Amino acid sequence: MIFKDVRVVVAGLGVSGRAAARVLAGRGAVVTGVDARTEVDGAAELEAVGVRLRLGDGDTLPEGADLVVTSPGWKPTAPLLAAAAAAGVEVIGEVELAWRLRPEEGAAPWLAITGTNGKTTAVRMLTSILRAAGLDAVAVGNVGEPIVEAVTAGHDVLAVELSSYQLHWSSSLDPRASVILNVAPDHLDWHGSLDAYGAAKAKIYGPGTVRVCNADDPVTVALAGPDAQAFTLGTPAPGEFGVVEDLLVDRATxxxxxxxxxxxxxLADVAPFAPHNVANALAAAALARAVGVSCEAVREGLRAFRPDPHRIALVTEVDGVAYVDDSKATNPHAAAASLAAYEQIVWIAGGLLKGADVEDLVRAAAPRLRGAVLLGADRAQIADALARHAPDVPVLDVAATDTGAMDLVVTEAARLARPGDTVLLAPAGASMDMFADYGARGDAFAAAVHRLAGPGDGGSPVA
Structure with missing residues (x-):
C-alpha cells in the first residue's frame, strides 16, 4: 500500500503507536499523532521525523483524515474512533498496518497465535522451534519488537502473537498458518459479548491460512471451520497433533x-510440565510444521525454550512444600489450567475478577484443594464459591493491602500446607487492585517465599 501524502491519524502514542507513526512518516504519509496525555515518551523523536503531535486531546478527530491507526486498547466507542466511523474514515490497528506494509516480494511468512490464555508461551515456544531450525525468527505483535518495524527487517519468518483487540482492528490478514489456542470469557467489557470476542479471534484465519484449532475446545473448532488441523491432549486422529503415551506426535502433515x-x-521436553503447556507445545509445533520445520527442530526448540517469568514457575521448596508462581493466571480459565497441574494444592487467589464467574473454576478445583488463602478486591466472590463447592476446605481471608500483605498470605499458606503439597499463586484475577501488574504481584510472592525459607534458601526474589 502506498502511503505517500496520505493523511494518517495515529491514535495513542504508546510503543506500538510511536513505531507506527515513525514508519508512516518514513513512507511519506502526513502523520498526526494524538494522545490524551500531555507528555509522551519519544515526542521529540517523532517531531524530528515530521510527525505532528496533538497532545492532551484524545477525543477529537483531526480534520481531513484519510486513515486512522489506533492503539489496540482503544474501544470502538472512543469519541475519536466513533467520529472516524461516522465520517467514513477507515480505522485499522498496528497489526493491519504492518500487513499492508509487507514487501511485495519475499515477505516473511506470518505464523499467528491467539487465544484467551497461553499466547505468549506458545509464541515463545514457536520462536524457539523456528530458531532451532536455523531460521531468523522473531516474536512480534502483542510481544517483542513492534511488528510494523519487523515486517521490513528481512527476517525469515514472524511468530505473531495477536490479542483480540489487535484482531478487532484487522481486516485483511492472511497468515501462512494460524491457531486459536482456546476461548473463554474475557475482555467482554471491551467487546460487548462472547460472540463478538470470538468473532475477533476468528479474524486470525485468512482465505489462504492453514487453520489450526484446539480439538479439546469446541469453540475454537467452530471458529476454525471444516478442514482445519487440530491439536489434542488425547490420542490424535488423522489430521491432528496429539499425545501417544509419553510422546507428542504429528498425524497431520x-x-x-x-x-x-x-x-x-x-513430554519430558516440555518445561515447565503442565497439561496446558503440552497444548501450547503442540500448537507451536503445528505452526512450525506448516513452514516445513523438521521433527528434530521441534524437539530441540522445545528443549531450549525457557518460559517468561510468573508462568507456573517454581520459586523454591520449603519443608517439602513447593511454592509456584503463576501470577500470569489473571482470569479463571488460566487459573483452571494451572490448578489442573497439581494434585494437592494450597491455593492463593483473588484480585480483580472483572465480572468473571468463578463457579466452574472452584467446582473443578475443589477435590485438589488442601486449603485456600484469599486476597484482593474480589476475594469474597471466590470465598462464596468455595463455601458452596468445597465446604470442608479451610479458607483464610487476608484483608491487608499494604506492602506486607503478601508475607501474611504466604505465612498463612505455609500453615495450611503439608509435605508434598503445592502452594500455588494462581489468582484468577487481575492485579491492579494491589500491585502495579501481575509481574509485581509474582515478585512479591517470590520474595515472601524466600523470606519464609530463610537466609539459607539462596533464591532470588524473581523466580
Whole structure:
C-alpha cells in the first residue's frame, strides 16, 4: 500500500503507536499523532521525523483524515474512533498496518497465535522451534519488537502473537498458518459479548491460512471451520497433533496420516510440565510444521525454550512444600489450567475478577484443594464459591493491602500446607487492585517465599 501524502491519524502514542507513526512518516504519509496525555515518551523523536503531535486531546478527530491507526486498547466507542466511523474514515490497528506494509516480494511468512490464555508461551515456544531450525525468527505483535518495524527487517519468518483487540482492528490478514489456542470469557467489557470476542479471534484465519484449532475446545473448532488441523491432549486422529503415551506426535502433515504418525518430542521436553503447556507445545509445533520445520527442530526448540517469568514457575521448596508462581493466571480459565497441574494444592487467589464467574473454576478445583488463602478486591466472590463447592476446605481471608500483605498470605499458606503439597499463586484475577501488574504481584510472592525459607534458601526474589 502506498502511503505517500496520505493523511494518517495515529491514535495513542504508546510503543506500538510511536513505531507506527515513525514508519508512516518514513513512507511519506502526513502523520498526526494524538494522545490524551500531555507528555509522551519519544515526542521529540517523532517531531524530528515530521510527525505532528496533538497532545492532551484524545477525543477529537483531526480534520481531513484519510486513515486512522489506533492503539489496540482503544474501544470502538472512543469519541475519536466513533467520529472516524461516522465520517467514513477507515480505522485499522498496528497489526493491519504492518500487513499492508509487507514487501511485495519475499515477505516473511506470518505464523499467528491467539487465544484467551497461553499466547505468549506458545509464541515463545514457536520462536524457539523456528530458531532451532536455523531460521531468523522473531516474536512480534502483542510481544517483542513492534511488528510494523519487523515486517521490513528481512527476517525469515514472524511468530505473531495477536490479542483480540489487535484482531478487532484487522481486516485483511492472511497468515501462512494460524491457531486459536482456546476461548473463554474475557475482555467482554471491551467487546460487548462472547460472540463478538470470538468473532475477533476468528479474524486470525485468512482465505489462504492453514487453520489450526484446539480439538479439546469446541469453540475454537467452530471458529476454525471444516478442514482445519487440530491439536489434542488425547490420542490424535488423522489430521491432528496429539499425545501417544509419553510422546507428542504429528498425524497431520505425514505422508500417510491414517496409518502413521511422526514423533515430535516427549513430554519430558516440555518445561515447565503442565497439561496446558503440552497444548501450547503442540500448537507451536503445528505452526512450525506448516513452514516445513523438521521433527528434530521441534524437539530441540522445545528443549531450549525457557518460559517468561510468573508462568507456573517454581520459586523454591520449603519443608517439602513447593511454592509456584503463576501470577500470569489473571482470569479463571488460566487459573483452571494451572490448578489442573497439581494434585494437592494450597491455593492463593483473588484480585480483580472483572465480572468473571468463578463457579466452574472452584467446582473443578475443589477435590485438589488442601486449603485456600484469599486476597484482593474480589476475594469474597471466590470465598462464596468455595463455601458452596468445597465446604470442608479451610479458607483464610487476608484483608491487608499494604506492602506486607503478601508475607501474611504466604505465612498463612505455609500453615495450611503439608509435605508434598503445592502452594500455588494462581489468582484468577487481575492485579491492579494491589500491585502495579501481575509481574509485581509474582515478585512479591517470590520474595515472601524466600523470606519464609530463610537466609539459607539462596533464591532470588524473581523466580
Amino acid at each position: 505425514t505422508e500417510d496420516p491414517v496409518r502413521s504418525a511422526e514423533e515430535l518430542a516427549s
